[in-house]
Amino acid sequence: MVTISRTTVAVVGGGPAGVVLGLLLARAGVAVRVVEKHDDFNRDFRGDTVHASTIRLLDELGLGDRFRALPQSRLDDFSLPGPDGSRTLLGDFSRLRPPYDHVAMVPQWDLLDMLVTAAREEPSFTISMGLAATGTIEENGVVTGVHLRPYHRDGEPEELRADVVIACDGRDSVLRAAAGLRSRSFPVPFDTWWFRLPREAGDAATALVPAFSGTDVVLSFPRPDYHQVAYFAPKGSDAALRAEGVSSFRERIARLRPDFADRVDAIGSMDDVHVLDVRMDRLTRWWRPGLLCIGDAAHAMSPAGGVGINLAVQDAVATAAILVPALRRGLGGAELNGALAAVQRRRTAPAVLIQTAQAMLHRVVFERAFAGELQAGPPKVPVLLAKYVPPVRGLYARGIAFGPLPEHAPTWARR
Ligand SMILES: Cc1cc2nc3c(=O)[nH]c(=O)nc-3n(C[C@H](O)[C@H](O)[C@H](O)COP(=O)(O)OP(=O)(O)OC[C@H]3O[C@@H](n4cnc5c(N)ncnc54)[C@H](O)[C@@H]3O)c2cc1C
Structure with missing residues (x-):
């Protein structure tokens, strides 16, 4: 038997994008249900970096103390090894204004647990663990919900109906495939x-x-x-x-x-x-009527530079900032779809810029390493600039710590 349920926003995927989006929507009083296929967040392959812009966001949300209580270590700079075993300092986070002068290394399951605990304090938030989306429900070309099924065990299927579905289901997104959204792939060596x-x-x-x-x-x-x-x-x-x-x-x-x-x-x-399997791709269109993809579901990131988590979080903040006013005004149909398109417009430039930088890292670091050329030393131009022009070390650090066009918590989400 199929259970039929309803919410205002269905968020599929409880990674950084989905959990942050769920928390923000709940703080606006929007009925939101996050659906995560695994029973918990304890998986090795989650990256651990929490960038300065995400730490600033957590402070704006009033979660700074809870975040700082999590087990973590600080990354104060980043360097490349030289042929003689020396290190060349490329980026120096201490040049940034405290307390946003480092990247924190936090096991991602701890961060997600902390965010879900905060979200559960909001009455309009629900999360269902161990439930996987298997496809979209569509009516007249509009996505009106998702088909769900228990992931690790037998159980009844469910149809979750929603005003909007947000696909945060990562680089193997079932929903973006089901919705027929096309992506452009970029080579990863x-x-x-x-x-x-x-x-x-x-x-x-x-x-x-x-x-x-x-x-x-x-x-x-x-x-x-x-x-x-x-x-x-x-x-x-x-x-x-x-x-x-x-x-x-x-x-x-x-x-x-x-x-x-x-x-x-x-x-x-x-x-x-x-x-x-490392992949890098980007949807040409991130949305369809009733459905929006964000985070890796919209743009699968390479681990190069360790910035995909931050980008996914920033996508979630922009989505909430654009969607909440539209939902509060009771917008539907074409106007609501306009809000989905606005998210893509706002977040495309950061995704393109970061993926372009990752493609450069693939060429300059990884391809040269695999060709045995890095034995002769790291690439000269960026290294010489960082060595002899100290502000460049701050610029590199700022690029990693904040990324392009970082988002701030909307006022209604702040505590
Ligand atoms: C090897 C590797 C290492 C990386 N290391 C780093 C790093 O150190 N720092 C960094 O910033 N970035 C790193 N990245 C990139 C980073 O992992 C992603 O950019 C980031 O996790 C994207 O977040 P997301 O929330 O969009 O998706 P994800 O983190 O992939 O989360 C998607 C969630 O959706 C769930 N899900 C999937 N399908 C379904 C379904 N059908 N139904 C319900 N739930 C579903 C998944 O279980 C998962 O919890 C790395 C990437 C790779 C490949």
């Missing part, structure tokens, strides 16, 4: 292999510095009990890496990070190493 290594008391403080050796690249970030490690290799290398076997993989990691040589045995087999 690498995939990422994720695994954990034990974290020990004397390990160095947080520093997101990639390590290069031969044609291998690795990056690690500390979580409270372990290091999350990302190994990067050219796309399509997975079968060869697995055929080489775990001993060879451990040797690669130990070569890249001699400080991890004493613990690579914690990678028991290649089953502990999960490959993530």
